[in-house]
Amino acid sequence: MHGRGMARDIQERIKKLIVDQRLPSGAPLPTETELMELFGVSRNSVREALKALQAMGIVEIRHGFGTYVGPMTMAPMIEGLIFRTVAGHYRGEDSLLQLLELREAVETGLVARLAGRIPEADLAELEALVARMEEEAAAGAVGADTDRAFHASLYRHLDNPLLSEVLEAFWDAFHRLRTDLVDVPQDPKVTCAQHRGILAAVRSGDAVRAESAVREHFGNIRDRLRPGHRP
Amino acid sequence: MHGRGMARDIQERIKKLIVDQRLPSGAPLPTETELMELFGVSRNSVREALKALQAMGIVEIRHGFGTYVGPMTMAPMIEGLIFRTVAGHYRGEDSLLQLLELREAVETGLVARLAGRIPEADLAELEALVARMEEEAAAGAVGADTDRAFHASLYRHLDNPLLSEVLEAFWDAFHRLRTDLVDVPQDPKVTCAQHRGILAAVRSGDAVRAESAVREHFGNIRDRLRPGHRP
DNA sequence: TAGCTCAGTTGGTTAGAGCAGCTGACTCTT
DNA sequence: AAGAGTCAGCTGCTCTAACCAACTGAGCTA
Incomplete structure (x- = not known):
């Protein structure tokens, strides 16, 4: 010993x-x-x-x-992140907001680099996902899986499995927290429109527009998270 | 039960x-x-x-x-990430390169947003760090702590403790792997020059220049990591 | 007063016993 | 002969009981 x-x-x-x-x-x-x-x-x-x-x-x-x-995925990190955020939340910290900002910071930076570089096949996949999203929105609410798949597909072609996994881990953590901790009200139609906006910007190849599209998407969620913004 | x-x-x-x-x-x-x-x-x-x-x-x-x-820091994530990368490395994967690219992707995206927004006090701190770096470079090699402090100070004012912690976690993981796994040769003077370049670009407020300065810094390390590039 | 010692508390380790879930071969039925 | 059911054997899971090791703090000693 x-x-x-x-x-x-x-x-x-x-x-x-x-x-x-x-x-x-x-x-x-x-x-x-x-x-x-x-x-x-x-x-x-x-x-x-x-x-x-x-x-x-x-x-x-x-x-x-x-x-x-073991599978050596990021799953344990998710668990830790979730607990840390929950504990912070109940102690009055804005830990959930921090997590969202973390995602926003990373994703806005990445999407700018993606603009105009996604092959047509992947764009079609994203298109299909947005279509499904709109279908679900009309029927009630957008499924979580669809949103997850959209973000995953978007960053997949960065061609770095580790990076993709980290992004998905952040998504998973935030998603579980959003449903467990505070039920953030969402307007399905707005969500759809924003995703379509991101897709369009990425397709156009305009990096600046893509970045602001993603920022707008996160801003939408962020506003509903801020205190005093729940009707 | x-x-x-x-x-x-x-x-x-x-x-x-x-x-x-x-x-x-x-x-x-x-x-x-x-x-x-x-x-x-x-x-x-x-x-x-x-x-x-x-x-x-x-x-x-x-x-x-x-x-x-517990302290609920990102320390466990570092451990997991390190092990995962080591295991992948010995199985012939380019896991270390993936980790570096992860840092590069995130940091280039963030530094662009920082350009011109760092208060003078923090800029002075960064200045002092680069000075220390140059001192150490003249004496032999740049201390790891100094490099870590530079990156930490750079992203501190993003004002998101979680984000800062994640970035530092990635730095720590990569640092430990670089020393444990492969001893990447470094030219201290080049390293210093690149850090000074990043600082100058951030100070100038030119987002594009800041981004490319960071990219150049990572590119320097990346080149030495690629197979067949070790003399 | 300053320092030491020792008893008590807390986690660390060992040992052995029996419980619980899964697999695969064997057996019985059809 | 083919299929389904059973059971022996692995595996990990939980419990009990005892002792070891690290730390604290009260009390003793100088």
Whole structure:
């Protein structure tokens, strides 16, 4: 046992195991019994280390089946971000607004770079999504999935999986918070129009217009989040 | 015990405890014994839940002292991001490059918005940092802290703590990876010149120039990361 | 008063036992 | 022979009980 913290130590050793053996996501890991023999520690310590790794998405545990290398997505980050925001919200901070501004800051910067560079195939996909959105708007409210898909498709062609994942993580966090924390009223038709505006701007290749279209979209949500703006 | 996973259940209950009682960071939590009595579960289960929460930065455990509400920083995200990138790197992916591009994409978008809007006090601080950087460059290599401080100061006045934290988290992750994974050779003088360029552009208020200055800075690092570019 | 010591509290680790979910091979029925 | 049901065996999950290790603070000593 080294420095301070046996459980910490075991976590590092398991991580090292994954890295050294180049294990891909989904690869099976040693059983708890094997790990405790391998490291010379008790079952309990092994389990505590695994739980911590599971919380970080590094490991996936399936009851009665085995332990595997985790998907290593941004899911844990979402959880952390959500909790942090919820806690801040109930303590009177404007944490939800901060999260929205974070998304706004990042997405406005990115969309400017995308303007005019999206291939026709993807534009058609976005077109279809806006159409679906308008359909749903007429029927009542825009489905969350549709909005998510629009944003995902928009930034997909940046060709950086990590970047896309981070953006989707922010979207997911904000979405879950918006529904759990405060039910922000939305006008479906306005939402549709704004998405159509973003698409049109991106298609036209006008970076400035694209940026302001996205900003307008976020501004719409932001206004409804600000205190004293809920009728 | 509800759905699936007792430990998961306890995690949620502890989270609820923190949220419902509006506990701020650093506030003391019940002891392990109290928690096991409170929830009617064994100490083991409590500990596993706490370990998971600790991994997410929601809880802080101090041996022989007690358990406290964690700092809720982005530190766990950094850990996850680092591991993910390391694992990908050793499996032949360009995960490190993706992380750099993520920083580049976000920072170029933000700096454009900052140009000409930074108060003189902050500009002086940045000036001092560049001066220190040049001092260090003359003496050998630029200290990591100085570079970190420059980027942190640059984006501080965006006035969104969450955004600043995320940016610093990305910086930290990349820095640790650059030193641990591949030792990227750097010309200290070029680095200094590029930072000075960014500062000058931001001061001038020219958004386009600021953006390209940041892009050039990242481009410098990116080139040295690409395969076959290490002499 | 300054410093030390020690008892009490809290988390850390171990051990062993039994419970619970899943898989796959075996058996029984059709 | 083909299908469905059963059960043995793995796996992870939870509990209990005991002891180890780190820290605090009250009380003792010099």
